[in-house]
Amino acid sequence: xxxxxxxxxxxxxxxxxxxxxxxxxxxxxxxxxxxxxxxxxxxxxxxxxxxxxxxxxxxxxxxxxxxxxxxxxxxxxxxxxxxxxxxxxxxxxxxxxxxxxxxxxxxxxxxxxxxxxxxxxxxxxxxxxxxxxxxxxxxxxxxxxxxxxxxxxxxxxxxxxxxxxxxxxxxxxxxxxxxxxxxxxxxxxxxxxxxxxxxxxxxxxxxxxxxxxxxxxxxxxxxxxxxxxxxxxxxxxxxxxxxxxxxxxxxxxxxxxxxxxxxxxxxxxxxxxxxxxxxxxxxxxxxxxxxxxxxxxxxxxxxxxxxxxxxxxxxxxxxxxxxxxxxxxxxxxxxxxxxxxxxxxxxxxxxxxxxxxxxxxxxxxxxxxxxxxxxxxxxxxxxxxxxxxxxxxxxxxxxxxxxxxxxxxxxxxx
Ligand code: SF4
Numbered sequence: 001x002x003x004x005x006x007x008x009x010x011x012x013x014x015x016x017x018x019x020x021x022x023x024x025x026x027x028x029x030x031x032x033x034x035x036x037x038x039x040x041x042x043x044x045x046x047x048x049x050x051x052x053x054x055x056x057x058x059x060x061x062x063x064x065x066x067x068x069x070x071x072x073x074x075x076x077x078x079x080x081x082x083x084x085x086x087x088x089x090x091x092x093x094x095x096x097x098x099x100x101x102x103x104x105x106x107x108x109x110x111x112x113x114x115x116x117x118x119x120x121x122x123x124x125x126x127x128x129x130x131x132x133x134x135x136x137x138x139x140x141x142x143x144x145x146x147x148x149x150x151x152x153x154x155x156x157x158x159x160x161x162x163x164x165x166x167x168x169x170x171x172x173x174x175x176x177x178x179x180x181x182x183x184x185x186x187x188x189x190x191x192x193x194x195x196x197x198x199x200x201x202x203x204x205x206x207x208x209x210x211x212x213x214x215x216x217x218x219x220x221x222x223x224x225x226x227x228x229x230x231x232x233x234x235x236x237x238x239x240x241x242x243x244x245x246x247x248x249x250x251x252x253x254x255x256x257x258x259x260x261x262x263x264x265x266x267x268x269x270x271x272x273x274x275x276x277x278x279x280x281x282x283x284x285x286x287x288x289x290x291x292x293x294x295x296x297x298x299x300x301x302x303x304x305x306x307x308x309x310x311x312x313x314x315x316x317x318x319x320x321x322x323x324x325x326x327x328x329x330x331x332x333x334x335x336x337x338x339x340x341x342x343x344x345x346x347x348x349x350x351x352x353x354x355x356x357x358x359x360x361x362x363x364x365x366x367x368x369x370x371x372x373x374x375x376x377x378x379x380x381x382x383x384x385x386x387x388x389x390x391x392x393x394x395x396x397x398x399x400x401x402x403x404x405x406x407x408x409x410x411x412x413x414x
Contacts, residue, residue, distance in 0.1 A: 292348055
């Protein structure tokens with residue numbers, strides 16, 4: 001490690017951080033202008049995008065404090081047995097880098113994680129020290145997302161929440177058996193213990209601020225977690241069930257899903273290929289159904305196929321509707337908000353617009369078409385004053401008719 005420049009360390013520690021999706025926007029195409037002598041790269045070191053609590057997209061310096069690690073998680077490039085270049089920032093270096101990037105207007109905040117060095121407490125202390133120096137010594141007002149180290153002293157987690165906007169503890173794998181097999185040094189109870197501690201501190205801080213206006217804030221952007229998809233045999237039904245329990249038990253703002261990426265010199269227990277990226281996308285869609293469309297986890301699970309996985313060719317909302325055709329068609333002029341939210345192709349905004357417009361007039365099919373991206377997807381599931389799908393909803397080939405014709409992700413579909 002001795003003798004590495006800040007830039008060399010940055011190259012190693014930003015690259016090492018890229019596997020963590022818990023801040024994150026993923027799914028973009030990989031482009032790099034190094035060879036073409038053009039400009040820009042989606043893989044450049046250190047900067048990722050995230051969403052602030054007010055919905056703005058912000059740029060974050062995303063680094064590990066160190067990629068040395070005493071744990072040996074099979075899926076991780078930074079595991080103790082991995083033969084990668086190692087580096088370590090001291091807290092002052094991480095602070096200087098953050099401030100330099102910030103002053104140049106490259107970033108609006110910091111996402112900081114770390115391999116485990118010496119002990120969980122020592123590692124957490126180092127992370128907290130970076131946040132403390134930024135906030136207290138440099139009056140840094142930018143966004144800070146700190147990774148909490150499961151098993152660290154609760155007092156350190158409490159301190160982390162005072163300085164950070166968001167905390168996250170990765171559950172890593174959807175099942176306890178997967179965690180035991182692929183991350184033998186990690187303990188599911190310890191991970192959930194840390195998440196429970198953050199939740200308790202969030203609740204306490206919220207209560208205190210109701211009583212005292214100047215009570216300190218605690219992680220105002222809440223807590224999140226990440227699950228790796230496709231590294232073990234867990235099905236989408238397992239993942240949806242786990243995510244739903246985590247939302248309920250720990251008041252999470254987000255569960256991030258990260259498709260497993262094969263790593264160099266991987267353990268033989270890991271799959272050789274990454275799962276299709278569309279699987280990660282379908283899980284995000286199912287997450288939205290639970291958070292914004294009123295679906296219960298069991299209903300999302302009903303959309304899975306015989307192998308317990310969500311279909312890849314159609315989105316989970318359409319998959320559910322095709323399985324429960326007797327819930328359709330719904331009359332857009334009379335249906336409840338909950339019923340309208342079940343219609344494939346109708347997003348939350350379109351449903352609100354339908355509810356607002358139908359107060360003044362009776363809606364026709366053309367009116368609904370103006371509110372949606374594709375009336376073809378909506379038509380079999382609704383009726384209006386001038387449209388009734390008759391046999392369309394029951395057609396055996398409806399799935400083939402509605403499945404997207406190309407491989408392109410339907411990023412903006414409802
Ligand atoms: S704790 Fe596990 S996942 Fe985290 S850096 Fe170490 S080996 Fe990787």
